[in-house]
Amino acid sequence: MTTPLVARLRERLRPDQVRDGAAEVNLYRRDASNLSGHPAVVCFAETTDDVTAIVQVANEFGVPFVPRGSGTGLAGGAVPSSGSIVISTSKMNRIISVDHVNRLAWVEPGVLNLDLSKQIAHLGVHFAPDPSSQQTCSIGGNVANNSGGPHCLADGVTSAHILGLEVVLPDGSVAMLGGEEPEPYGYDLRGAFVGSEGMFGVATKVCVKLMQNPPDVATMLLDFSDVADGAQLVSDIIADGIVPAAVEMMDQLCLQAVEQFIHAGLPVDQAAALLIEVVGLPATVASQIERIRVLASKRDVGTIRVAADDAERALLWKGRKSAFGAIARIKPNYYLHDTVVPRHRLPEVLAQVYEIAARHELLVLNVFHAGDGNLHPLLVYDAREPGASERVHAAGDEIVRVSVAAGGVLSGEHGIGLEKRDLMPLMFSDVDLAAQADLRRAFDPEGLSNPDKVLPSPAGCGDIHSVPAGAWV
């Protein structure tokens, strides 16, 4: 039976853009986290007007709506609340214009991250943020989560690459936040919107900054018999004034899993390896490689392998990016964490991560953005084993706590969503959180845009705001 909400949406959009069949709606119950919700209907917007129409209907009926890109988020940010309207932007996937000389482009939010860089590669430019999910994640999703990636070390995360946004605000009005001009009047609403996890409205057009492709690239793999030496080297490099394009670390378990998968000749007998990429003009790249060699020799480095050509470079990166696929050979399930610690605390926090995992009788693989201290401990387990999920949650909770205690933060690039919502008080006082709630209220006075994410609910609101089963608390 068609509900009045669905009937109204079908009046405002073409009927085929509005799907309420159980099978189809079920596909949109979850994102890439292990949380799920119960949306009422899924709408496929094709234009800004479509998004406006859907948001107006949401306001008419007083039901929440959830913007959704590719659904690759890991923190439950796109998990729909009960009875909500999912607004899929996947059909808004046009590259509107590219100005490669002034290095900016306007795109629709459903454009996939890697598609953008591929389609403009011949112009000698690219979009810098490169999450591991870049083949499938959307630019709109990157905006919502302020996404990162290995190459954000030197050039910054998504916020540094978004110049302007056309958004449909939660009341259905359309506003331009920021834009091509560098210093528009007023508050940096663009900056406030990026990373707002769908709670400030729906981005419908995005003006992205493009970066020049580097003339020279060197990719090197350095291995260590002690994880701490590799971790220390990261700080040494930065303190020496070198900011590589990327500094990634893989520990032994990860190296072994990946090597079985891709046969790249990875140093499987070593405790850890660093994948370092330096880019720029040739003399700069050459001198930075030499400086890194010297620094590494003081940290007891094993082998230093510099990729001889593009094929070898691609293979090394494939190793890094296949980690999540490779671990399926070890155990059927994994839980991926995302915290940041100051770089100089990496050795001790890594030691704590291993200790926590061992105490909970879990396997942990570490494959992460060492350059900016962004840890990604991967707890692998078999959910069919009694008590395994509980141990994974307990261990994960401890990892988050030790990261924050070491002067770190809750999330480096995955966001808070539902997963870490109730851990926000580890970092923020009630007063701090109230200020964030103020900003949310200014954008969305009625609280209809992706409610119940990011901000912990005030005590005493009962079950309605509690985190769903399986969530990270």
Add this chain to the structure above:
Amino acid sequence: MAAFADEVGDTGPVTVTGLGTRGGPVDGVRVVTAPSGIEWIQPAEMTICCGAGTPVTDVAAALAEHGQCIAVPAGGTIGGALAVGHSGIRRLGWGPVRDTLLQAHYVSAAGEVVKAGGPTVKNVSGFDLCRLLVGSRGTLGLLADVILRTRPLPEDERWFTSERDPWELLERLYRPTSMLWDGRTTWILLDGHADDVATQVRLGALTPADGPPELPGHRWSLHPSELRSLADASTPFVAEIGVGIVHHSQSRPGPAIDSTVRALHDRIKHEFDPTGRLNPGVDVLSDS
């Protein structure tokens, strides 16, 4: 910081001042000044923590000892530079000033100390209040102390000029730090390994220069693609190619503010400062 919060209090109009280089406090309103001094520098984190009242020159000097610097324009205090939010002429290579602020403690209109952001170079925990504060001209909260991202001091920074088309240079040169154009001559700032600089100089047929041109006093903000139309301007200007800032000899035309954007600003101001006590009379959507 607690003393600063007490000084701000929770009632009555209040205005903040640093060194007065960016317009100074609001007239006729009780004036407060933010804490000053560097709390720590962590070179391996590329971060610095300091009071908002710390002079930019003090921060620059202290960081230089560690071979680092910050993308905050010279002059006045750190808090003033952030509150105004204007970037320096190295924005093309160094990025905007808003990207330097990692964490801030500010005193709210209620006189409470609020933390925004976090201490690490990468952080997406919660909404980005730091971006909101940069350029807010003290209308949402008064900065008390900040953690800033630093960067390596440039190696052998040198200015050049060229008479070639600046967009041709922008396309050919690799990541120049700055490109300034007065309609005729282009000034280019390069740094890095001497061999690379030499290659770039040949590529762009660049001539060594003593420094950047003098910048006219008014500041316009245009689409970077609109700068070319300035070539016909009859009044002096210096445009930041690839960025869109124009240092102009005439004052900036008033903005046309969309009513939706105005309403959103009003709601934000109302949430953060319901009685309008912080820097009263300052309207971020105009030059007043």
